[in-house]
Amino acid sequence: MNTFKVSIKETSNDTIIKFELNKFITNHQSFEYNNIDEAQKSPLAQQLFYLPFVKKVYVTSHFIAIERYNIVEWKDVKEEVATQIEDYLNSGGVVVDDSNTSKKVPVTVYAESTPNPAVLKFVANKKLVTATYEFTSIEEAKHSPLATELFHFPFVKSIFIEDNYVSVTKYDIAEWETVTMEVREFIKSFIENGKTVIDENAPVALQNTPEQLDQSFEALDDTSKEIVNIIEEYIKPAVASDGGNIKFESYSPDKKLVKVILQGACSGCPSSTFTLKNGIENMLKEMLNGKVETVEAING
Template structure:
């Protein structure tokens, strides 16, 4: 059984707090309830309305957002609410009664070209995973029903899934103009069906990996930590918009060489070397003078 973990996230509205869950709790649907009667389709929301300060409950994807009345401050009660939601989920409590939930989920998916001519990015209007995943074969894709089905298309070489998009790398046997519409419709219908994009245990496994990464980060030398922070702040958002990801692998203090792993659209991209040499490498040299000489890119 996969354990639910709930974390408290502040929002721009100080009356509303998001309680983020490490797994999806609805099938890509969103719900809003203003009172206990409205909340009949959601036993979880009904339970929250028994708290006298709860004004509204929103449930969507992997979070529960609660709006409070002014009789309390969130700082005084948010941890208690998080614990209550976590205990409810781990006790097997029902979030939404499926029979009373909407049968059709409005989903849009559009295709977006990337700098890598072998990769197309399919962007959904909904959050579909809580972490990033990359699969380079059908064997690797066992934790992702969506990726597994995509590998049944003979032209699919690898699948990269992040928050609200799927990046697909194709073999050269097909042209995007011949397969894009088919893939877009397939992904759209898959999400609309409410099936798991990745299995719950995949999120748990990813969380364990993240914990390991955090432990690994703390063990790094100071220069490596600076490199990781620069990549996270300045490089990752840019490559993510192109359907890819970059991960720090190592730093050699003697040679001053940095190794990074390319994933998704960045992996095997003809422009990757150019981007790294003229972008990332120069950035690291400027921001860490005398500490970096070269960046080596390894395709995932």
């Protein structure tokens, strides 16, 4: 069974700690509680308020943030709190009782152009997934109800989902100016109705859990690890803003060759293969001092 895992994340406010979850715990809803009485509809928040140092509890779809009183320091209690949250969720504890709430979640979705004319990026004001997913056919999309339904549009070629956005690649049979509104409204309605974007078991089935990714990373040689870290820190943020992604594929020390996979808006883009290949190539050559000579970019 897929279990909840909690990761502790510090914030810029030293009185607040975020406890991030590997699975969603609400239907894209957020709640703020200032005391145990306000938290009547959240058994989890009520349990946390029994801890004497808890001042305020924030519950969102993918993390719980807690503000503390100054009677303790987080370094002394954060591990215990993380364990308590993990145990509560894995025992089937209720996060928020919304049985009496029928209103839709307010959702905003807007379309954003990308450097690839075949791809539009549909950005939501809610986090949609906690990992990265790409689907190039309806068969591949069986773990994503959202992607599966999007493939029923005859012009949809591939789908890339990350963080709070969906990048859709179309076939040439349709022009974006005629179908953008339809796709945007579909995604908006899908999220508002609390439907599942990615199945709970998808990360495990697709080898995409943090644990699996960490294992894959640890199995790499030292140079490959350096390459992955450079891609994650310097390159991914730039391509993500354009609705795309780049993944490390392999490194050949004999040929000094790096292979990367382009996903989302980057895949098949007339300009991105050349631009990214040369940009990555120059960066890796400069930062790895002779270990890399060539980068080969593969469309995902």
